[in-house]
Amino acid sequence: MWLKVILSVGMLMSAANMALANEAHTPQGLEYCTVCHGSQLKGNQNIGAPRLTSLPAWYLSRQLNNFQQGVRGSHPKDTTGGEMMSMVSTFSDEQIAEIVSWIVSTESTKPAVSLSADAHKGEQLYKTCAACHGVNAQGNEAMGAPNISGLNDWYILTQLNHFRDGIRGGDAEDIYGQQMKAASAIVTTKEEAESLAVYITQLK
Amino acid sequence: MKNISRRQFLTYVGAVGGTSALLKTSIAMGLMKEDPFKGPVKVTPAPIKNKPSVLILGSGIAGLATAFELEQAGYDCTILEASFRAGGRNLTVRNGDKIDEMGHTQICNFDKQDNLFFNCGPARIPGHHKRTLHYCKALNVPLQIKANSSKMAYFQDDKFLGGKPKRIIEYHTDARGLMSELLWKSADSNTFNQMLNAEDVEKLMDFSKAFGDLTENGKYIGSERAGSITDRMLDYPQPHAPMELKALLDSRFWYGGLLGAELYDWCEPLMEPIGGMDAVVKGFLRHLKKPPVLNAQVKKIFNKANGVEVTYEQGGEFHTVTADYCFNNIPAYFMAGIENNFSSTYQAGLNSVKRGHLFKIAYQMKSRFWEDDGIYGGISYSADAISQIWYPSHDINAQKGILLGAYTWDPKHSAMFESLTPLERLKVGAMSGEKIHPGYSKYIENGISIPWARMNHQMGCGMRMNKDDFKTYFHLLQKPEGRHFMIGDQISHHSGWQEGALASSEQALGQFNHLVATNRT
Ligand SMILES: Cc1cc2nc3c(=O)[nH]c(=O)nc-3n(C[C@H](O)[C@H](O)[C@H](O)COP(=O)(O)OP(=O)(O)OC[C@H]3O[C@@H](n4cnc5c(N)ncnc54)[C@H](O)[C@@H]3O)c2cc1C
Numbered sequence: 001m002w003l004k005v006i007l008s009v010g011m012l013m014s015a016a017n018m019a020l021a022n023e024a025h026t027p028q029g030l031e032y033c034t035v036c037h038g039s040q041l042k043g044n045q046n047i048g049a050p051r052l053t054s055l056p057a058w059y060l061s062r063q064l065n066n067f068q069q070g071v072r073g074s075h076p077k078d079t080t081g082g083e084m085m086s087m088v089s090t091f092s093d094e095q096i097a098e099i100v101s102w103i104v105s106t107e108s109t110k111p112a113v114s115l116s117a118d119a120h121k122g123e124q125l126y127k128t129c130a131a132c133h134g135v136n137a138q139g140n141e142a143m144g145a146p147n148i149s150g151l152n153d154w155y156i157l158t159q160l161n162h163f164r165d166g167i168r169g170g171d172a173e174d175i176y177g178q179q180m181k182a183a184s185a186i187v188t189t190k191e192e193a194e195s196l197a198v199y200i201t202q203l204k
Numbered sequence: 205m206k207n208i209s210r211r212q213f214l215t216y217v218g219a220v221g222g223t224s225a226l227l228k229t230s231i232a233m234g235l236m237k238e239d240p241f242k243g244p245v246k247v248t249p250a251p252i253k254n255k256p257s258v259l260i261l262g263s264g265i266a267g268l269a270t271a272f273e274l275e276q277a278g279y280d281c282t283i284l285e286a287s288f289r290a291g292g293r294n295l296t297v298r299n300g301d302k303i304d305e306m307g308h309t310q311i312c313n314f315d316k317q318d319n320l321f322f323n324c325g326p327a328r329i330p331g332h333h334k335r336t337l338h339y340c341k342a343l344n345v346p347l348q349i350k351a352n353s354s355k356m357a358y359f360q361d362d363k364f365l366g367g368k369p370k371r372i373i374e375y376h377t378d379a380r381g382l383m384s385e386l387l388w389k390s391a392d393s394n395t396f397n398q399m400l401n402a403e404d405v406e407k408l409m410d411f412s413k414a415f416g417d418l419t420e421n422g423k424y425i426g427s428e429r430a431g432s433i434t435d436r437m438l439d440y441p442q443p444h445a446p447m448e449l450k451a452l453l454d455s456r457f458w459y460g461g462l463l464g465a466e467l468y469d470w471c472e473p474l475m476e477p478i479g480g481m482d483a484v485v486k487g488f489l490r491h492l493k494k495p496p497v498l499n500a501q502v503k504k505i506f507n508k509a510n511g512v513e514v515t516y517e518q519g520g521e522f523h524t525v526t527a528d529y530c531f532n533n534i535p536a537y538f539m540a541g542i543e544n545n546f547s548s549t550y551q552a553g554l555n556s557v558k559r560g561h562l563f564k565i566a567y568q569m570k571s572r573f574w575e576d577d578g579i580y581g582g583i584s585y586s587a588d589a590i591s592q593i594w595y596p597s598h599d600i601n602a603q604k605g606i607l608l609g610a611y612t613w614d615p616k617h618s619a620m621f622e623s624l625t626p627l628e629r630l631k632v633g634a635m636s637g638e639k640i641h642p643g644y645s646k647y648i649e650n651g652i653s654i655p656w657a658r659m660n661h662q663m664g665c666g667m668r669m670n671k672d673d674f675k676t677y678f679h680l681l682q683k684p685e686g687r688h689f690m691i692g693d694q695i696s697h698h699s700g701w702q703e704g705a706l707a708s709s710e711q712a713l714g715q716f717n718h719l720v721a722t723n724r725t
Contacts, residue, residue: 025520031501032306032660034517035286038541039503046537046555047663082623083658086307 024105027098032087042108043152048080053108054150058141060100062176064088068096071174075167080158111152113201115194122199128186129196137203144176153194153201160184160193241334244269245713248720250278259284259514259525261505262533263496264292266691266705268488269339270531273713275493282527283496284516286661290489290496292533293325293656293665294702296480303652304660308626313650314568314606319599322566322606323481324654325665326702327594328352328474335706336484340477343487350476351597353465354582360640361587364455365447369584369640374430375457377417378446381424384416392422461585461592469701478598484702501661502534504543507686515543529719530688531712535559535664536681550685553677557694559657560666561618565590565610565633567651572605573641588636589617609633609651613666622655629653667694682708684715 026034034041036049043051052060066072073085091099113119129137132145139147148156162168169181187193250256258274260267263285271281283290287304297303299316303324314320328350329336340347355373364370390396391408400408412418417427426443434442452458464470477483489495503522504515512530516523534542536557544551574580574595581597594608610633612618621629630651637644656665669678681690689712691705698704 023522025522026517028520031286031499031517034501034503034541035306035538035661036541036663038538039543042541042543044538044541046540046559049541076623079619079623083306086625088307090307090309 022107024102024107027102029095030099030102033099038108040106040108041103043111043155045114045152045154048158050152050155051108051111051150052103053106054110054147055103056139056141056146057100057104059139059146060103061096064091064096064099066174066177069173071171072168072177075162075170077165077167078162081162081168110150111201113153113198115153115157115198117191117194117198119195119199119202121192122195122197125186125192125196126199128183129200132183137200144179148200149203151201153197156197156200157193160187160197161190164193241338243338244273244335245710245717247273247277247279247713248717250280252278255280256529257282257527259512259527259530260533261502261514261530262286262292262692263290263485264533264692264705265294265484265702266693266709267292267531267533268485268492269706270533270691270709270713271492272488273709279529281492282494282525283492284500284502284514285496285498286501286516286534288499290498291482291485293662294481294485295324295654296321296482297324297652298480303654305626305655306658306660306663308658310626310652312652315604315649317604318479319596319602320568320604320606321480322564322608322652323476324564324566324652325656326481328470328476329702330469330471330474332468332471333701333703335710336702337475339487339706340484343484343491345483345487346478347475348478348598349473351581351595352470352472352474352583354579354595356578356580357582357584357593357595358640359455359457359461359585361456362639363587364451364457367639370447370457371430372461372585374444375447375455375462377427377430378424379452379458379462381416381418381427381446382449382452384412384418385422385424387412387416388418388422456587457585460587461583464583464585476598502542505530505532505688506543506545507688510687512687528687529716531709532688532690533692535662535667535692536690536694537664537667546685546688550680553673553681554690556669556673556677557667557681558669559664560668560700561613561615561622561655561657562665562700563610563612563618563621563653563655563657564608565621565629565651565653567607567609567630567633567637567647568649569605569607569647570649571603571647572601573643573647574605574607575600577641584640586636586640588639589614589620590633590636591617593637593640604649609637610653618655618657621653622658626653666700667692668699682711682715684712684719687719689715 024040036044036047037052038044041052043049063072067085067088068091070085073081132140132143133148134140137149139145159168163181163184164187169177187196255278257280260271260281260283263283267283271283274281297312298321299312299314301312303310303312357372358369359372359375360369388409391405396405416424417429418424424446426446428441428443430444432441433444434440465472500516500518502514502516506513511526511528513524513526514530536554537559539554579595580600581595584593589612590610592611596605612621634645634648657663681695691708691712693699693701693704693708695708696704
C-alpha cells in the first residue's frame with residue numbers, strides 16, 4: 001500500500017527519489033534516534049540532544065553500555081541522561097553494535113560556536129585537557145579519551161558541569177567518567193567552563 | 205427613537221426583517237459582540253489546469269484542517285506524517301493500541317469494549333471553541349455533554365483536615381459562607397461607608413447573607429446547601445460542621461481546583477465526541493481525498509525559488525519531493541534537527557518555542573465505584589503529584605470504566621513521573637487515589653500512562669514562548685518564510701487546545717491567499 005502512495009506522490013509531485021550520496025540511511029527500528037538527535041544525528045539543542053557524528057565507535061559503545069546498565073544517566077539531576085538511559089535499556093547488544101556503526105557512518109556539518117565566551121581563557125585551561133584528549137581535541141583511544149572537537153559547545157558545557165557537580169562520573173563502575181570528574185576540578189567557575197567549551201568547539 | 209423602547213424596536217425589526225435583520229441590528233446597536241470567527245477561510249480556488257501542489261508536514265489537527273480546506277479549493281495535497289498513525293496529540297487509545305513512548309512502548313490492555321477508551325491528549329471542548337465545533341459539525345462528528353466538574357467529587361490534601369478528602373460542594377459552601385461572614389462583618393463595621401450609602405450597606409449585608417447562607421446576625425454555621433449529615437429524606441436535615449477559616453486558608457485547593465469550573469475554557473457545559481476525541485481525526489480522514497503518508501519522517505526542508513523541496517525518510521529510504529507550497533505542522537523545537545535553509549531569525553524564532561510537560565494516567569476499573577459514591581463525571585483534585593482524577597460522564601451504569609488517575613501540568617510533577625517506568629507510575633498514582641477513595645487499588649485491572657514530553661515525534665505538549673520571545677518572534681512565525689508556513693497550536697496564543705491549532709491553520713491560509721494573489725500579479 002505504501003508503495004502505491006509513494007508512487008502517486010512521485011507522479012503528482014514530480015518527485016525525484018534521489019539516492020543521496022554519502023548520506024547514511026537510518027536503520028529500520030532506529031528512526032526515533034533522529035527524532036531528538038536530528039537528521040544525520042546533527043544534534044538539537046532544543047531537546048538537549050548532542051551531535052553524535054564524529055564520536056569514535058569505541059567511545060560510543062562504552063557510553064551506550066553505560067546507559068544500558070545505568071552507570072550513566074541514573075543520577076536524579078541528569079534529566080537528559082535519564083531519558084537516554086530508559087531509551088537504551090530496551091536495546092540488545094546487536095542493536096548497540098548496529099547503532100554504533102550507523103553513527104560512525106553519518107555525515108553532518110561540524111557545529112558552530114553558540115556560546116559567547118572568551119576562547120583565549122579556554123585555551124589556557126585546555127592545556128591540561130590536551131594531555132588525554134590531544135592538542136586538537138582529536139581524542140586518544142589509549143587514554144580512553146574521545147574526540148570532542150565535533151561536539152556542540154552547549155553540550156560540552158553541560159557535561160563539564162555534570163562532571164563538576166558529580167552528576168556524571170559518580171558511579172564506581174564509570175572508570176573513565178570518574179577520571180573526568182577528577183579532571184574537571186581545573187574548572188572553577190561557570191565562565192571558565194563556558195570558555196573551555198567554546199575553545200574546544202572552535203578547534204579544527 | 206421616541207416613545208419606543210429599544211427592546212420593542214428590536215421585536216419590531218425582527219418581525220419585519222426576520223432573525224438575521226434582528227441579529228445585524230443588535231450588533232449595530234452594540235447589544236451583542238460580533239464573533240470574529242465566521243467559518244473557515246475561503247481559500248483562493250486552484251486553477252483547474254495545473255493544480256498547484258501542497259506538502260503538509262505532520263498530520264496534527266492543524267495539518268489535517270489545512271489539507272482539508274486546500275483540497276476543497278482544488279489543491280493537490282500530500283500529508284507526510286512521521287508516526288505510524290495520524291492525529292498527533294489527538295490520541296484516543298483502546299484495546300491493543302500502541303502508546304509510542306520513547307524507551308517505554310506500552311500497549312493498551314483495556315477490555316475490548318466500545319466504552320473503554322481513553323483520551324490521552326484532548327478530552328473536552330468548550331462551547332466558545334467555534335472552530336473546533338465548526339469542524340465537528342462539518343465532519344459529522346457527534347458530540348455529547350462532558351461533565352467537567354462534579355460538586356460531589358473531592359478535594360484531598362495531606363495537610364488539610366488530617367488528609368481526609370472533602371466533597372467539593374462542602375468546600376465551596378464553607379468557603380462562600382466564611383467569606384460572606386467576613387464581608388458581613390466589615391460592612392457592619394463601617395468599612396464601606398466611603399463607597400456606599402447606608403441603604404447600600406444594608407443591601408450588601410443582605411447580599412452576603414444570601415450569598416453565604418448566614419444567620420440573621422451574620423454568622424456562618426454550616427449550610428444545608430452542602431447536604432446533611434442525616435438522611436435528608438426522612439429526618440430533619442442537619443448541615444455538617446463548617447471548616448475553620450484558618451484551615452480553609454491553609455488548604456491548597458483555593459489556588460488550584462476551587463476555580464477549575466470557572467475558567468473560560470472550562471466553562472460548562474463542555475462537550476466531547478461520542479466514543480473518543482479521535483473521532484475528529486477520523487472525521488478529517490474520511491473527508492480527505494488522499495490519506496496521509498505514514499512513517500514518513502521529514503529530514504530536510506528547502507525553500508526554492510518557486511516552491512519547497514522536502515526530503516523524508518521512510519523504511520530506511522530517502523524520498524525527495526517538491527511542491528508549490530508547504531505547511532509545516534512539525535513541533536517547532538524539532539526544526540533545529542531538520543536540515544533547512546531558513547533565515548537565522550526564522551530559525552531563532554522556531555528555537556524559541558519550548559517543550560511543555562503534560563502527563564496523564566488512566567486505569568481500567570473493575571467497577572464504577574465512584575458512581576456508588578454519587579459521582580457521575582467531573583474531577584477530584586489532589587494536592588499530590590497526580591493533581592486530578594477524572595470520572596467518565598459517558599456510559600453511566602456500565603460495568604467497568606476508564607478513570608483518569610493523574611493529570612499533571614506542574615513540570616516538577618511531570619518530570620518525576622517521566623523518570624519512572626510505566627508500572628511505577630501506576631503504583632504512585634494508585635497510592636494517591638487511595639487517599640480519596642479507600643480501596644481504589646483493588647479496582648484497578650490495568651492502566652497506561654502518557655508522558656507527552658517523552659512521546660515519539662512529539663516530545664512535548666503545551667509549547668510555550670517566553671514573553672520577550674513572543675514579542676520578537678510570534679508575528680514572524682505567523683508569516684510564511686518563502687513558500688513555507690508554520691502551523692499548529694504552537695503558532696497561536698492558545699497552545700494546548702485544538703482551537704489554537706485550528707486558528708493557526710486559518711491564519712496561515714489567510715496568508716496563503718495573500719501570497720497566491722501576489723504570485724499571480
Ligand atoms: C494532555 C493533553 C490534554 C489536552 N487537552 C485538550 C482538550 O481538552 N481540548 C482541546 O481542544 N485540546 C487539548 N489538548 C491540545 C490538543 O491536543 C492540541 O492543541 C492539538 O492536538 C495540536 O495539534 P497540532 O496541529 O498543533 O499538532 P500536533 O498534534 O502536535 O501534531 C504534530 C504532528 O507532526 C508529526 N511530526 C513530528 N515530527 C515530524 C517529522 N519530522 N516529519 C513528519 N511529521 C512529523 C507528529 O507525529 C504529529 O502528528 C491537549 C493536549 C494534551 C497533550
